Amino acid sequence: MSKIDNDVYFGITPLTNNERIYGYWDIVLATGAWAIATWCYVQGGTIASLLGFKEAITGTFFGMTLAGVIIYLCVIIPTRYGIDIWIYLRALLGHLGLSIFALIYIGGQFGYYSINAEIYANSVMTLSETSGFTIPGSWKSLIAITCVLFGTFIALKGPFAVRTSTRIMVPSLLIIGIIIVISVFTQYSISDLMAITPPDEGAYGDKQTSYMLVMEWNIAYILAWFGALGVLARLVKTERASYWGRMTGFSVIMAAFICIGIVTTLAMYATTGVVTDDPTEWLIELGGPGFGVISLIFILIANITTQAVGLYSFAVSSKVIFPKLKFKTVTIVWAAWVSLLILWGGIWEYYEMFLAVIGATAGSVVALLIADFYVVRKQRFSMRALYKIKGNDAYTYTKGFNIPAWISFFIGIAVYFLVYDPMNGVPRSEIFLYTTATGLTMVTSAVVYILLSQITPIRNYVLADREQHERKK
Numbered sequence: 001m002s003k004i005d006n007d008v009y010f011g012i013t014p015l016t017n018n019e020r021i022y023g024y025w026d027i028v029l030a031t032g033a034w035a036i037a038t039w040c041y042v043q044g045g046t047i048a049s050l051l052g053f054k055e056a057i058t059g060t061f062f063g064m065t066l067a068g069v070i071i072y073l074c075v076i077i078p079t080r081y082g083i084d085i086w087i088y089l090r091a092l093l094g095h096l097g098l099s100i101f102a103l104i105y106i107g108g109q110f111g112y113y114s115i116n117a118e119i120y121a122n123s124v125m126t127l128s129e130t131s132g133f134t135i136p137g138s139w140k141s142l143i144a145i146t147c148v149l150f151g152t153f154i155a156l157k158g159p160f161a162v163r164t165s166t167r168i169m170v171p172s173l174l175i176i177g178i179i180i181v182i183s184v185f186t187q188y189s190i191s192d193l194m195a196i197t198p199p200d201e202g203a204y205g206d207k208q209t210s211y212m213l214v215m216e217w218n219i220a221y222i223l224a225w226f227g228a229l230g231v232l233a234r235l236v237k238t239e240r241a242s243y244w245g246r247m248t249g250f251s252v253i254m255a256a257f258i259c260i261g262i263v264t265t266l267a268m269y270a271t272t273g274v275v276t277d278d279p280t281e282w283l284i285e286l287g288g289p290g291f292g293v294i295s296l297i298f299i300l301i302a303n304i305t306t307q308a309v310g311l312y313s314f315a316v317s318s319k320v321i322f323p324k325l326k327f328k329t330v331t332i333v334w335a336a337w338v339s340l341l342i343l344w345g346g347i348w349e350y351y352e353m354f355l356a357v358i359g360a361t362a363g364s365v366v367a368l369l370i371a372d373f374y375v376v377r378k379q380r381f382s383m384r385a386l387y388k389i390k391g392n393d394a395y396t397y398t399k400g401f402n403i404p405a406w407i408s409f410f411i412g413i414a415v416y417f418l419v420y421d422p423m424n425g426v427p428r429s430e431i432f433l434y435t436t437a438t439g440l441t442m443v444t445s446a447v448v449y450i451l452l453s454q455i456t457p458i459r460n461y462v463l464a465d466r467e468q469h470e471r472k473k
Helices: 003-009 024-035 039-048 053-081 085-093 095-109 111-130 137-155 159-185 190-195 207-233 239-272 279-318 327-344 351-376 383-387 403-419 437-453 456-462 464-472
Strands: none
Touching: 024 159, 024 207, 024 239, 039 053, 039 111, 039 207, 039 239, 039 351, 053 085, 053 190, 053 207, 053 239, 053 351, 085 095, 085 207, 085 351, 085 383, 085 403, 095 111, 095 207, 095 279, 095 351, 111 137, 111 279, 111 327, 137 159, 137 279, 137 327, 159 239, 159 279, 190 239, 207 239, 207 279, 207 351, 207 437, 239 279, 279 327, 351 403, 351 437, 403 437, 403 456, 437 456, 456 464
């Protein structure tokens, strides 16, 4: 691969139209690699412990598709201009503000990949046990780290290797998912599943509260992938393919696999009386030894593919923060960070709190980005100012921070915690029952930012790129 190709695919250089390699189905399969990862089963298991079959299914599909309609407006930017979404966020947050936010957010995002690797380790240990060989529990973290190592190897090969692996694995895992559903429905009818009372049904009071909590978790869950929206979207040939490919891969397929987790968790609970969000346990129990083993093997490969896609995407995005570092170096650093999270083991233990942090931060930034690009800037910005070319420093703002945007961000975060207590997982206000915490955060941040931008001095401050452009003519 030439130096130019390295800068384009592994760096932050804008892509031209003839350098795009993804069509609609490519982006569906690439995002599907995330969608069918085993953390979907963890999400489904969490939901099924709280809601019955009908409410859990409708809440999942409705929440994730509704959120997707709004969130995927972001992918228009990287597809149209060939830049990662993190590059555009320099215009919103300021150069230094973006670097700080990106470092913290991407680091937190890898919590999902520690869950992914832990389930991989559970699968290895379960497969070993069915073969008559018991692996000591103390080995679990080390086994999980091998998932990260395999994923790193693929990620370092670049987007073509990632695309090839997903083209093979995603269709295969879709078939496995369908077979799992069939195995459940041969034992249980829809009526049987609807009759199952979830073990924690009354844990949060009435059904409306439980339903809106699930909506909150699902919206936060899909927002978690905001950080990876741009790196693959910039590789897509058309805006339509980029938007609807994301909708299909992230919203529809992801919701479907969460629903598989819901169905199997309920079936597992009905069969054994045990509630678990670990797919390695119910694959053997519901599928039987033969099918369970085959499914676990596919799950192993899926987790490795997911690690590869995630490490590649976030390593490229991280070059916004560390533009002088090599892609290989950044990838290895993030792989080491995931390994540390695995050794800690706290992400899975505090999963609902983890979702809350993602929902609050990502929801506010997504809303601000959409408001900034579509409403405040009216889809006009300075590419030169994004890269500080020829003295174009309009997006430096105040010592690297866009103050109105950060004020709007923190007001949105404050509203989130005013209506929702993530530590205990309970609403603090009845407003939550109509908007969810993340939904209200998004609306608040966007409205505050738009209103601030109507004040003439602030508007001139935010749109300083236009004044600078006029001076240079």
